Amino acid sequence: MSQIDIRHPHALPTAQARKAVQEVADKLDARFGMESRWEGDTLHFSRSGVDGHIALMPKELHVTAKLGFLLSAMKGPIEQEIRRVLGERFA
Structure with missing residues (x-):
């Protein structure tokens, strides 16, 4: 099993950052059959072969x-695609 661990800074207000994370999750859900759900400020996602989360913090x-x-x-x-999308959404 491989692990991905990425920390990405952002300067968006929490509501705007949460909306951007949700938009990315919606695309992953539609494109790859991912299932996602929020628990507090953490979006959990999974499908066969992948299990992970995106923790939304004030600056990261x-x-x-x-x-x-x-x-x-x-x-x-x-990992490269995740970094590209984060760079676009949270520049």
Whole structure:
């Protein structure tokens, strides 16, 4: 199993940051069949082969995910795509 652990700074107000995280989650849900749910300021997401969360903090997002065997081989591209999306949404 591979692990993704990304910390990304942001300067958005909490409501705006939460909305941006939700928009990303909605796209992942539609595109990859992810299921997501909020618990406080943490969005949990999962599907076969991946389980993780995005913790929304005042000045930082913390993305963690555990990748199953098949997705472990794609850890690099997955991590790169997460960083790209975070850069676009939380620049």
